[in-house]
Amino acid sequence: MNAIERYFGINGENTTIKTEILAGITTFLTMAYIIFVNPNVLADAGMDKGAVFVATCLAAAIGCFIMGIYARLPVALAPGMGLNAFFTYGVVLGMGYTWQTALGAVFLSGCIFILLSLFKIREIIINAIPTCLKQGVVAGIGAFLAFIAMQTSGVIVNNDATLVSLGDMTTFSPAMAALGFIVIIGLSYKKVPGAVTIGILLVALISLLTGHTEFTGIISAPPAIAPTLMQLDIAGAFDVGMISVIFAFLFVDLFDTAGTLIATTTQAGLVGKDGKIPNMGKALLADSTATVAGTLLGTSSTTSYIESGSGIAAGGRTGLVAVVVGTLFLLSIFFAPLASMIPGYATAGAIFYVAVLMMATLKDIDWHDLTESAPVVVVLLFTPLTYSIADGIALGFITYTAVKVLGGRFAEVSVPVWLLTAVLLAKIVFI
Numbered sequence: 001m002n003a004i005e006r007y008f009g010i011n012g013e014n015t016t017i018k019t020e021i022l023a024g025i026t027t028f029l030t031m032a033y034i035i036f037v038n039p040n041v042l043a044d045a046g047m048d049k050g051a052v053f054v055a056t057c058l059a060a061a062i063g064c065f066i067m068g069i070y071a072r073l074p075v076a077l078a079p080g081m082g083l084n085a086f087f088t089y090g091v092v093l094g095m096g097y098t099w100q101t102a103l104g105a106v107f108l109s110g111c112i113f114i115l116l117s118l119f120k121i122r123e124i125i126i127n128a129i130p131t132c133l134k135q136g137v138v139a140g141i142g143a144f145l146a147f148i149a150m151q152t153s154g155v156i157v158n159n160d161a162t163l164v165s166l167g168d169m170t171t172f173s174p175a176m177a178a179l180g181f182i183v184i185i186g187l188s189y190k191k192v193p194g195a196v197t198i199g200i201l202l203v204a205l206i207s208l209l210t211g212h213t214e215f216t217g218i219i220s221a222p223p224a225i226a227p228t229l230m231q232l233d234i235a236g237a238f239d240v241g242m243i244s245v246i247f248a249f250l251f252v253d254l255f256d257t258a259g260t261l262i263a264t265t266t267q268a269g270l271v272g273k274d275g276k277i278p279n280m281g282k283a284l285l286a287d288s289t290a291t292v293a294g295t296l297l298g299t300s301s302t303t304s305y306i307e308s309g310s311g312i313a314a315g316g317r318t319g320l321v322a323v324v325v326g327t328l329f330l331l332s333i334f335f336a337p338l339a340s341m342i343p344g345y346a347t348a349g350a351i352f353y354v355a356v357l358m359m360a361t362l363k364d365i366d367w368h369d370l371t372e373s374a375p376v377v378v379v380l381l382f383t384p385l386t387y388s389i390a391d392g393i394a395l396g397f398i399t400y401t402a403v404k405v406l407g408g409r410f411a412e413v414s415v416p417v418w419l420l421t422a423v424l425l426a427k428i429v430f431i
Helices: 002-008 017-031 034-043 049-071 083-092 099-118 122-128 131-152 172-189 195-209 240-267 280-297 308-313 320-340 344-364 370-385 389-406 415-430
Strands: 077-079 156-159 163-166 302-304
Touching: 002 017, 017 195, 017 308, 017 320, 034 049, 034 077, 034 083, 034 195, 034 320, 034 344, 049 077, 049 280, 049 302, 049 320, 077 280, 083 099, 083 131, 083 240, 083 389, 099 122, 099 240, 099 280, 122 240, 122 415, 131 156, 131 240, 131 344, 131 370, 131 389, 172 195, 172 344, 195 344, 240 280, 240 302, 240 308, 240 389, 240 415, 280 302, 308 320, 370 389, 389 415
Parallel strands: none
Antiparallel strands: 077 302, 156 163
């Protein structure tokens, strides 16, 4: 115990091993929904659901262990919401690429992320991207998630005249999706640990009791991971049309991770007097390395989870929290039968809940400055309506540069933004 306390600096952070373990359990409960949601989302891309379940648990465990042991921060990782939806509905179903090629694109984005971290270029990129676009991308992904949740659960349906319309809310699937969402919101407002997981399991139980789902068990040996293990197509990801996709995976993961680390370490009181986050470089390496490992196992981008704040609120302050979360993810691989009984409409409410959280970034937009707010609205609307995070980002950058220049605020457009705008414009025009 003394060795653990010394390694993680537990005494120096005025915490205890017991507190760190309880904080880790709390964090796990708030983000355990991903082991149910991620297999459902990636299965729509044609991936084996059981293999993705195992890959999800293993990728999360790897990320948590690296973050906890190497970076020594109380931040947990798992395959990210939003990026998994872009993977399936944007790249595979929307653009027509195979899931193997999409995994190859995620792999390349992770490798670039590692290089950016090693050569300390990430700070230049983070500082160069306008704040409004960072916030707009987060909100746009939130809108994208909400659209997907409503579509897959039947809350909205196809309409030849108007493209979409409200589905029959009296049928089982949309009614259960709505119930799950309401339960999750209510429990989250009451700050109940594991609110999202409780909402998912409640809907799954109702589905089971009403005969809409067949009982297959709770615990078993882990499913085979062979259908997704080392199945990525890196060569296919070098297709010119994948440039914007790789950029989108990299862009979203980079800023999502940076934002999560800033928020959680500030909450934990770990930020130094100089405003710097301890072991920031190591934390970003943990994130990018976990993404690369995840693609080899068979899952989309792995990223830091804002839900780590729940464990911090419970007193967690060191990397031991992340190690506990990683251990619990490892143990979760034995609950594959439970995960297989979770229908899509049971996770739709959770996805919509995540969308609500992501939309909160809109409160920080300067709505009185049209050159700031217009690009945000473009990203917000075009991301779900084009069914592509990549297209939403591209149109947002182009709009930002155009309105700043036409508004006579040329100096506010940095050189990196100019370069990114040129590349993204060329992609839209010529590819």
